[in-house]
Amino acid sequence: MNAFLELLTKLKRSSNRDLQKSYLTDYYAAVSSAEILYAIFFLSNKQQKHYIKLNDVKSFILEHATIKEWLLEASNEVTGDWAETYSLVMEDTSQEFISLSVAYQWLMQVTMLPWEKRMNTAHARTCHLHQDIRTFMMKWWMGNGRFTLTAQVLVQSLASFTGLTEDIIAQKLDEGFEPDKVDFKTLFYRFDNLKFKPVPFFKGTAIQEIPPLPLDSYSVEYLYSGKRCQIILTRGNVYIWTRSGEVLEGFVDAFQFWKNDIPDDTIFEGQWLAEDASISSKSGFSKRKRIDITASRFVMYDLLKVGGRYVYNEPYHVRRQMLDEVFPKQPDVRISIGEALRITTHADILYTRQLAAQKKYKGLIFKESAGKYGDEKGTAWLKLKNQPQKLMVVLLYVAKASAGQPYTEYTFGIRWQDQFLPITKAYEGLTNEEQRCIDEYVKQHTIEKFGPVKSIEPKLVFEISYEEIQASARHRSGVVLKSPKILRWLKEETVAAVATKEDINQLIINVE
Amino acid sequence: MSELLINTKNGLYCPQADVFIDPTGRVDRAVITHGHADHARPGHQRYLCTVDAAPVIKFRLTSNINIQTLPYGASVNINSVKISFHPAGHIIGSAQVRLEYKGEIWVVSGDYKLGSDGISAPFEPVHCHTFITESTFGMPIYQWKEQAFLMNEINDWWKKNQQNGIVSVIQAYSLGKAQRIIQNIDNTIGTIITHPSVESTNAVLRQQGINMAETSELNSKITKQQLLSGLIIAPPGTVENLLKSKGYTVSVAAASGWMAIQKYRQRGGIDKGFVLSDHADWNELNKAVKDCKAERVLVTHGYEDIFSKWLNEQGIEAHSLKNFYK
């Protein structure tokens, strides 16, 4: 920590940037890479939060140093810094040094405490330390830790130390990091973590009714299923960000050769239409090699940044035009531009809704041609989801949350050859009376018990609804349903009416 | 009743004895606490100081001054005023001045410190009725560390520079701080190289019998190797630029009580500050006031208003010297 404090003093003493840079690079060369990380953390640290209140510091000193307030104030006039006044007045005979990492730990620990304990703990923790360290730490706690080093100086010094470009360093520092959770190498030399940030995803507004005609001021498109992504092409790298904040590692190759045609520093938005819903789990990409990524594809429908210039505030029709212009003439076959649908009549809407359902898309989206990406009201995008789909299924298992309660978890199945395959669970949609009848049926027709779960004779037929169906290698039925609900109990129907695996396959094959 | 000492434009004056203490203007008879330039000035008819302070004062002011000396504890009578010197612990030969007239005792502290520095006679508290104290560091933010700790800091800085091919320059006035560092530094690390003004003062002190570690004067005989491994002790601003212009990397340190304050440490021209002072810190000032058992304290030379207000709050009658005589 000694070296770091000396560095700080030197940096404060000189405003000459070249000199500051040389102090920094000398320092990097002299200390361990772990210490450098902590140093960078403090030097680039923008925190101005107050973790300890000035009043708590003052009353602590007044209580322990037996001086009066006027003398304390007069003392502070000399130093001009309460943290320093504190550490000078509360001078301790021992003058120990600690490492920067320990200082960091203690700094953080105090911030976790309730307010009333912080000052006492901070003092108890640090009173045996060298006065310069105590000043430094108290400054930080008091929200005065910000050190006004020009960001550029830090970036340039690190660039020359690491051999990386300033852009990359700036990006890494901008993301922030916790020096105790990462090492120098990982932070600076792992480019797969170099997460050039996406633009905040625009949510839009869900609507239930078809918007009134005419729709001249809108562009109508499919509301795709799959994963919404922003594809960032920058500095020779491709980053595919999902809306949930993951960076996808698969599919990057599809953009690899593409990026040569695109101006550097460009962000597209599009949808990844994955065939298999199980890919969408984070681990799916790295671990599940069996999944054929070529079976999925990307539909691009927006342009948010081009050649380093953000364009998300341009009207949508302008962005679409730009998208057409920058889009390569021969893209990878897996990448296409989303189509704009021609809608003039009410019948057109009904028809395209039907098409959307057939294509297994979520529905339609109406984008205001003059709208920005992300308007304040959120009405620049109106999302009309498909009407729920229906399926006839048979009840296979029941389970209850606790003994003495009625069954509340129902597992339904479809037919496959001469057996039944579970397809989904559902919880809602039955009346109390129906629940009681089922309880009665279970008593008579239980086949096996697995803990709280009972398998029953597959005779009861239900109609369920769902919003979306997706292929899934992880489910025996090969599909997962989104938002399944029990619509009704079809007491007249027999299992012959229950959907088969073939029926289900029909539902999912048609992804184009 | 008039006071034993009064404040005049020439400084503290004792009308009964017709002597001034550390006078600013030219006077007939001057009692000098120590050899620093703000205390020992040229141009007086007669000087009175300690035996140990005299050689340096002569050296600095010319040898033909009329100077009378007293050992610590001995006294002279001047028109019934008994005047004696007592160790102030500030630098070699520095003294508090005790004046006694008709049972009334005043002590003028001069500059002082309580901590032993290994080279000057340690401070002795002197009982008195009125104590005139300095207050250079009369604030609770000034609390010194042990000398041994500070010397270790200096040793470490020196060693580190040595390893990195950096020339170590420590700024110190030629009388006082320079000798304190020479005496206490670990001279097995390398050569102690002194600026000629420091070295000439050393010569005077050695001649009067002060034992001091070996030093080499900074001149053309000093080799590059000695410069890179040695510790240069020089008054501020005398050698740094010269060395830099010759292509050396130089680390400049300052040793002073002011180095306790970050903003002073961060001033240009200094790379490292050591909080090493020859003045009393907050605790020492308080202890000195207590130990002399004075009924009244007059505060000068520093934070006069603050320290006197503080003393009054502690139940000790105190005034700032300048207000007291208004």
Ligand SMILES: [Zn+2]
């Ligand atoms: Zn002095």
Ligand SMILES: [Zn+2]
């Ligand atoms: Zn002085």
